[in-house]
Amino acid sequence: MILWIASYPKSGNTLLRSMLSAYFFSTDGIYNFDLIKNIKQFPNITLFENLDIDIKNEEEIIKNYIKVQENFNKKNSIQFCKTHSCLFNYEDKYPFTNLENSLGAIYVVRDPRNIVTSYANFSQKSPENVADMMIEKSYISGNLYADKSSGDRTTVHTGTWASNFQTWKSFNYENKYLLIKYEDLTNNPELVFNKILAFIYNLNKTKFDIDKKKFDNVIKTTSFRSMQSLENEYGFIESKINPETNKKTRFFNLGPENNWKNLLEPKIVKKIEIAFKKEMVELGYL
Numbered sequence: 535m536i537l538w539i540a541s542y543p544k545s546g547n548t549l550l551r552s553m554l555s556a557y558f559f560s561t562d563g564i565y566n567f568d569l570i571k572n573i574k575q576f577p578n579i580t581l582f583e584n585l586d587i588d589i590k591n592e593e594e595i596i597k598n599y600i601k602v603q604e605n606f607n608k609k610n611s612i613q614f615c616k617t618h619s620c621l622f623n624y625e626d627k628y629p630f631t632n633l634e635n636s637l638g639a640i641y642v643v644r645d646p647r648n649i650v651t652s653y654a655n656f657s658q659k660s661p662e663n664v665a666d667m668m669i670e671k672s673y674i675s676g677n678l679y680a681d682k683s684s685g686d687r688t689t690v691h692t693g694t695w696a697s698n699f700q701t702w703k704s705f706n707y708e709n710k711y712l713l714i715k716y717e718d719l720t721n722n723p724e725l726v727f728n729k730i731l732a733f734i735y736n737l738n739k740t741k742f743d744i745d746k747k748k749f750d751n752v753i754k755t756t757s758f759r760s761m762q763s764l765e766n767e768y769g770f771i772e773s774k775i776n777p778e779t780n781k782k783t784r785f786f787n788l789g790p791e792n793n794w795k796n797l798l799e800p801k802i803v804k805k806i807e808i809a810f811k812k813e814m815v816e817l818g819y820l
Contacts, residue, residue: 535637536606537737538705539573539616542668542698544652545644546716551616552761553727556752558614563748565755567764573614574606577690581605592689596624603635612637612738620672620693621701630691638710638737640730641702645717645819646695646806647794665802668695669809696813709736715817723753 539554541547551573556565559572574581579589581602587594606613623629646668653668654661672693692698705711712733719726728744735742754760794803807820814820 536603536613536615536631536635537637537734538631538639538702539614539642540639540702541618541642542644542646542649542692542695543618544649544656546642546714546719547616547618549716549719549756549758549761550640550642550714550730551614552756553723553752554614554730556756557731557745557748560748563745563751563755565752565760565764573616576602576615576617577619593624595689597628599628599630600632600635603631607635612734617690618698619691620698621704622691622693636705636710638712638733639702639705640712640714640733641699641705642714642716642719643699643817644715645794646810646814647798647803647819648792649695650802650806651792651794651797661798661802665805669805670694672697696810699813699817709733720758723757727753 539547539551548570551570552565555569555572556563559569577595577599579595582589582595582598585598585601587598589595606615619630621630649668650661650664653659653664657664659667672691693701703711706713712730714726714730727749731744731749732742807814811820
């Protein structure tokens with residue numbers, strides 16, 4: 535069954551996937567960038583290539599989301615799967631996923647004001663353009679990544695920042711949904727990651743028994759500074775190429791030091807706070 539690692543872009547999804555992949559796909563908990571490849575990204579065009587459909591047809595891709603997920607679940611184990619999609623239902627009969635294929639969801643949320651600054655660096659767009667996209671745009675076209683070995687992806691229907699957050703709350707019953715704030719994950723990784731592992735073991739109905747050595751190594755090697763050092767040495771597959779310099783933009787740029795108070799113009803802050811007031815109050819960001 536699929537365990538979704540869901541979020542709006544630039545909300546901490548990479549950090550959480552790094553921690554999970556180091557714990558579940560290594561022998562010692564020491565993280566490296568190859569481990570994150572064990573977590574599928576959805577939608578990913580390569581997942582649809584074996585189907586008898588036109589993979590250049592976006593509608594055909596969406597109509598076969600469930601079929602691809604059913605193929606995931608032929609394996610008798612938890613299938614971690616990352617997505618930035620909201621839980622939309624195309625034509626009211628082609629859902630993004632369903633409970634027959636989904637074990638549960640961990641949703642990572644981040645202060646949208648800090649997403650603006652992070653996404654602006656990642657996409658090489660202006661903060662104002664990013665803010666408008668978060669408020670108005672419902673999808674991201676094409677492959678986000680510079681290196682095709684990371685897997686070409688079809689259009690990702692993110693929804694707005696608010697709708698992305700709100701739609702995933704539909705999983706919030708029978709202990710199938712865990713909401714994680716990026717700020718908590720970076721400020722207190724031991725406590726939050728322990729909570730995440732307990733959630734996963736409970737979903738899988740297995741005894742919660744942490745490997746302390748692996749756990750400690752995960753915390754140490756997935757710190758922002760550690761991953762920034764890895765990127766400096768080896769590069770990171772999910773970073774984008776800056777068209778002006780033809781060089782990859784730093785993916786691990788500011789991390790916890792990304793503070794909208796020092797980086798955003800007041801008019802952009804106001805725009806975000808007005809658009810997302812309901813959700814920001816609910817999450818304690820206002």
